[in-house]
Amino acid sequence: MLDIQANLPVLVVVLPLLGGILTTFTGRGLLPWAWAVAVTGTTFALTLRLMATLLESGAPYISYELGNWPAWWGIEYRVDLLNAFILLVVAGVGFVTTLYARLSVRKEIPEDRHNFFYAVWILAITGLLGITVTGDAFNVYVLLEISSLTVYALIAMGKDADRRALTAALRYLILGSVGASFILLGIGYLMMVTGTLNMEDMHNQLLRMADLNEHRTVLVAFAFLVVGLSLKMALYPLHMWLPKAYTYAPSAVSALLAATATKVGVYMAFRFLFGIFGVGFSFYAMPSHLILLAMASLGIVFSSLSAIRQTNAKSLLAYSSVGQIGYIVAGFSLANPNGVAGSIVHIFNHAVTKGGMFMALGAVAYRVGGTDLRDLRGLGKKMPLTMAALALGGLGLIGMPLTAGFVSKWYLVKGAFDAGMWGLAVVVLFGSLLALVYVWRLIEAIYFQEPEGRSAEATEAPLSMLIPIWILIGMSLYFGVDATFTGETAMRAANGLLGGAP
Amino acid sequence: MIEFPPGLILVLGALLMPVVGGMGSRVLSLLLPLATLAAVWMVPDGAHVTMPFMGDMELTLVQWNPPTRVFATIFSLMAFGGALFAFNQDRKIELPAAFVYAGSAICVTFAGDILTLFLFWELMAVGSTIVVFSGNTEAAGRSGLRYAAVHFLGGAIMMAGIIAHVFALKAGGIEHPLLLKYFQFGPGGFDGLAFNGAGDIAPFLILIGILINAATPPFGSWLADAYPEASESGTVFLSAFTTKTSVFVLMLLFAGTEVLIYAGLMMAVYGIVYAILENDMRRILAYSIVNQVGFMVCGIGIGTEMALNGAAAHAFAHIIYKALLLMSAGSVLYMTGKRKCTDLGGLYHTMPVTMWCGIIGALAISSFPWTSGFISKSMISQSAADNHLMLAWFVLTAASAGVFLHAGIKFPWFVFFQKDSGLRPPDPPWNMKAAMIFFAFLCIALGIWYEPLYAILPYQNAAGGDKLYEPYTISHVISQLQLLLWSGLAFFLLLPVLKRTLTITLDFDWFYRTFAPGLWRHVLRPIVVVMGWTRDVLVDESKGFARAMTRADAEASRLSLFREWSLGSAMVLITFMLFVYLVVGFWT
Amino acid sequence: MSEHKQGVVDALREPWRSMLDENPRAVRGFWVGSLVVLLLLAFADVVVHHHEHFGIDGTPGFYSLYGLGACVVMVLFSKFVVGLVLKRRDTYYDD
Incomplete structure (x- = not known):
């Protein structure tokens, strides 16, 4: 009998991997969706179990050696508080969006491709989970390719609703491949220098080098990795693939991507910058934190300004996501406990908030047929529950107290003060004001204009959509009031990262 | 016993109201404020309720601060009066939002630490913004957005100050730096204007944050901008909580700060000058809020126990008569649909109840003997005199005369008398009348039986003897009547000059309503456009200089900064970023 | 001189016109009463010391x-x- 408990770290990847492949054989009708729910649900349960095991054991991490090969030869999966937390976010949001996807997918994607869609969908989640759980640098690249390729396919499947999804997917494919190959190059140079692919080993080898800070190969590796990762997490100004991709992807895909894809990019940045290169190299020897902070601040301001200018609600949220990535990057670039914790907490908070908001827009697309701001007019009366969720999510983006967004910003501002960066605190608060403006544009359309054209016939979203929407939005409110779990976990994970453990 | 902040009854009850709906929610709207009032009084004397927050912090949700009882009591009473006045209206969102607003104001008064205070402070901003929006006109929507922007900016400034101070405290080795006692800056907070570190700027930021909410010019123009745009009942609620909560917080944190004396005097005069020029009846009353809050702020600046008692008592009295005045104006608006003095007049014919209640409110705001204003405001002037603050005393006395002029006579005169507008509306529905009569009764009752109010004032040993303060001396009554009635004579003599005109008076909000958009349109945007051109010229060589310069206007005004990146330029950018990291890496 | 004076009185009467038309006695009563009270108050200082x-x-x-x-x-x-x-x-x- 397979010992589930002992094999948890690998099961969270293997189970959805097999489950995803099997989805292709589920035929038509309800079955592909039901199977996907079962697979993602079980995976989510496994990640919960994993978190519980980790917390119970009290150990700093759980290590799992694939095929019992020793870590430095084989592949090691290693789960500490940080990635257990990210796993929870990815698997949790993955499960909720799958629950939500049924009607939205039925409307936006032809039925004969549902099995294929859900197969790719589950594989994308698998890739993201895999990146998060592995402790092997090359394995990161492999799983990154799995998740990227599947995501390109998922975006392209928006083509039946809007042909522009194809160009958006192509654009992402090209830029994403550049990013991925930069990451591969970086990993390759690192292996050249250290002779290993295991992350912890790499870190130890790097530390042993006396001339680390002048070592040209390490510097080149670092440059390639940072740029590649910036692309993957859509850090301004390397975000150019994101707005179109989020806008034209099928609604459920937008929600999944917005909540998880860039967040896993950020997680990779954690692992590489803090875990492998170490704080001393990444942030003190290299002034990269200054560049990252500058990009993050520019991102917060300019993408919020762009968000204000959008006429499509999905693009508006997409640009807002670029801005929110700015907050996350700014947080960890500070390299102090409060900043990094703010960053980690915001990964979670933004995932639930933005995921919920994109799902609400999906419900609009389902009932009204489009997500232009014009289509939102007067929906406050027609779809009160969906729109209330959207508006509450919007308050979270602004960072209003009693929403999760406030908690993140609290940590970020604290971190900025710790580092003596007054300017950043100002940028964060100014960003909130800009967010107020673009959220206002949504609220104005929803509550202060009369329904017109096709939005006049809209009715409340079906329950199967409303429940997942409110699960996420409800969480963003709950964790705004009681942030004990998220705050403490993030704080401990941040201290772990800053301690230098990979 | 009560183990939770009493304000939560209103906040949570408000969420229940839309669910219950119909008659049930109307009954709730009257019961909730009364339940809150009872709960406020049932909180035991030594109450101290805490809650863990975000892991390492502890919020103190309930604690008696010295002025808590006065403010929590009047806030609950006000919620009841406002709900009664709004009983017949059927806007679904307004009343729940107003209750969230009122409830969080009550929670602020019970806060024992700065974070709790701030959280509910922001919740008030959310609730009040919705109340403004519920005016449900386009003007209300625009005004509400400006209102929200100003308040969240104020909140951000205050939060920055709080965090800066918390860090200064932590650096000083203090274990619980959130407790309110570390934020009581008082007169010492501004001694030694040396900027040694982040902590030193904190009191200023916090003070500015509070003064924005207290509507101190030049931060105060949001008040006269937004309040008259809310609905009849919405304005009644709005008038009570935001500025008075600021008075409460100022009293707690900044008692005795000298600069507040001058801020208060400026507010008192500003309110009068602008009210004299104003034509919209509810905006006249809005300006007079600023004027009255000026008295309170000045009292807080004086900072003696009697002055603080005066400010607290005046806040209590002010909430009642100001609500009464706005109810009277609201009834007129409700029955006639008109809000400009130029359109009104002669309503005494058919609206006697509204008129008499308005006059009682007007007498109370002017501090006529035997009204509530008399027994509260005089404490502030008296402390100015006792402390030999000559400028303060003369300005306050002139302002007292001016109040009668701009609010005491001007409002009733132009609305109910003067020329006959030909309008013959009846008095408003019973619940509006009931609310007005109830508050009019309170105005007079407080003027005569002031002891119960004095008994809950924050500093019971202020005078040292057994009597806190004696408002009714012959000299005081006579001098007050002289001051007021002779200023009344000035009003009637100057009536020809005071003729109503169809005008507004520019205020600081001009800077963000006209100046800033103009700056953007005529100065900044051209610069951005030119910068965009320049970038096109530099980056996009193929298009050529000439074409960039001769481009059609419409095309040029599509800001190039925000255009979609082409794949090619994206690649250039990626390479450039790589280059940057490499160069930086090799150089250091 | 008298014309000018007439102008001032007219200007003062103007705001009261519609009420004067309706009930001249009440308006006059109000004015006379008020002036008496004002004078009494002003001279009260002879007796009351501030x-x-x-x-x-x-x-x-x-x-x-x-x-x-x-x-x-x-x-x-x-x-x-x-x-x-x-x-x-x-x-x-x-x-």
């Missing part, structure tokens, strides 16, 4: 004259200084 804090405020008649004077100054200041600079049509922001 405690002085700043020297001038104990002078008989101080409060009456200060109230009248302060109001005249404030009205003229708002009308002819503030009003001249800052007054706009009430559609100013709508355009």
Whole structure:
């Protein structure tokens, strides 16, 4: 009998991997969706179990050696508080969006491709989970390719609703491949220098080098990795693939991507910058934190300004996501406990908030047929529950107290003060004001204009959509009031990262 | 016993109201404020309720601060009066939002630490913004957005100050730096204007944050901008909580700060000058809020126990008569649909109840003997005199005369008398009348039986003897009547000059309503456009200089900064970023 | 001289016109009563002594004259200084 408990770290990847492949054989009708729910649900349960095991054991991490090969030869999966937390976010949001996807997918994607869609969908989640759980640098690249390729396919499947999804997917494919190959190059140079692919080993080898800070190969590796990762997490100004991709992807895909894809990019940045290169190299020897902070601040301001200018609600949220990535990057670039914790907490908070908001827009697309701001007019009366969720999510983006967004910003501002960066605190608060403006544009359309054209016939979203929407939005409110779990976990994970453990 | 902040009854009850709906929610709207009032009084004397927050912090949700009882009591009473006045209206969102607003104001008064205070402070901003929006006109929507922007900016400034101070405290080795006692800056907070570190700027930021909410010019123009745009009942609620909560917080944190004396005097005069020029009846009353809050702020600046008692008592009295005045104006608006003095007049014919209640409110705001204003405001002037603050005393006395002029006579005169507008509306529905009569009764009752109010004032040993303060001396009554009635004579003599005109008076909000958009349109945007051109010229060589310069206007005004990146330029950018990291890496 | 004086009285009567038309006795009564009360109050200082804090405020008649004077100054200041600079049509922001 397979010992589930002992094999948890690998099961969270293997189970959805097999489950995803099997989805292709589920035929038509309800079955592909039901199977996907079962697979993602079980995976989510496994990640919960994993978190519980980790917390119970009290150990700093759980290590799992694939095929019992020793870590430095084989592949090691290693789960500490940080990635257990990210796993929870990815698997949790993955499960909720799958629950939500049924009607939205039925409307936006032809039925004969549902099995294929859900197969790719589950594989994308698998890739993201895999990146998060592995402790092997090359394995990161492999799983990154799995998740990227599947995501390109998922975006392209928006083509039946809007042909522009194809160009958006192509654009992402090209830029994403550049990013991925930069990451591969970086990993390759690192292996050249250290002779290993295991992350912890790499870190130890790097530390042993006396001339680390002048070592040209390490510097080149670092440059390639940072740029590649910036692309993957859509850090301004390397975000150019994101707005179109989020806008034209099928609604459920937008929600999944917005909540998880860039967040896993950020997680990779954690692992590489803090875990492998170490704080001393990444942030003190290299002034990269200054560049990252500058990009993050520019991102917060300019993408919020762009968000204000959008006429499509999905693009508006997409640009807002670029801005929110700015907050996350700014947080960890500070390299102090409060900043990094703010960053980690915001990964979670933004995932639930933005995921919920994109799902609400999906419900609009389902009932009204489009997500232009014009289509939102007067929906406050027609779809009160969906729109209330959207508006509450919007308050979270602004960072209003009693929403999760406030908690993140609290940590970020604290971190900025710790580092003596007054300017950043100002940028964060100014960003909130800009967010107020673009959220206002949504609220104005929803509550202060009369329904017109096709939005006049809209009715409340079906329950199967409303429940997942409110699960996420409800969480963003709950964790705004009681942030004990998220705050403490993030704080401990941040201290772990800053301690230098990979 | 009560183990939770009493304000939560209103906040949570408000969420229940839309669910219950119909008659049930109307009954709730009257019961909730009364339940809150009872709960406020049932909180035991030594109450101290805490809650863990975000892991390492502890919020103190309930604690008696010295002025808590006065403010929590009047806030609950006000919620009841406002709900009664709004009983017949059927806007679904307004009343729940107003209750969230009122409830969080009550929670602020019970806060024992700065974070709790701030959280509910922001919740008030959310609730009040919705109340403004519920005016449900386009003007209300625009005004509400400006209102929200100003308040969240104020909140951000205050939060920055709080965090800066918390860090200064932590650096000083203090274990619980959130407790309110570390934020009581008082007169010492501004001694030694040396900027040694982040902590030193904190009191200023916090003070500015509070003064924005207290509507101190030049931060105060949001008040006269937004309040008259809310609905009849919405304005009644709005008038009570935001500025008075600021008075409460100022009293707690900044008692005795000298600069507040001058801020208060400026507010008192500003309110009068602008009210004299104003034509919209509810905006006249809005300006007079600023004027009255000026008295309170000045009292807080004086900072003696009697002055603080005066400010607290005046806040209590002010909430009642100001609500009464706005109810009277609201009834007129409700029955006639008109809000400009130029359109009104002669309503005494058919609206006697509204008129008499308005006059009682007007007498109370002017501090006529035997009204509530008399027994509260005089404490502030008296402390100015006792402390030999000559400028303060003369300005306050002139302002007292001016109040009668701009609010005491001007409002009733132009609305109910003067020329006959030909309008013959009846008095408003019973619940509006009931609310007005109830508050009019309170105005007079407080003027005569002031002891119960004095008994809950924050500093019971202020005078040292057994009597806190004696408002009714012959000299005081006579001098007050002289001051007021002779200023009344000035009003009637100057009536020809005071003729109503169809005008507004520019205020600081001009800077963000006209100046800033103009700056953007005529100065900044051209610069951005030119910068965009320049970038096109530099980056996009193929298009050529000439074409960039001769481009059609419409095309040029599509800001190039925000255009979609082409794949090619994206690649250039990626390479450039790589280059940057490499160069930086090799150089250091 | 008399014409000019006539002008002032007319200007003072103007705001009361519609009420004068309706009930002239009440208006006259109000004016006469008010003037009597005002004079009585002004001369009350002969009997009532005010405690002085700043020297001038104990002078008989101080409060009456200060109230009248302060109001005249404030009205003229708002009308002819503030009003001249800052007054706009009430559609100013709508355009």
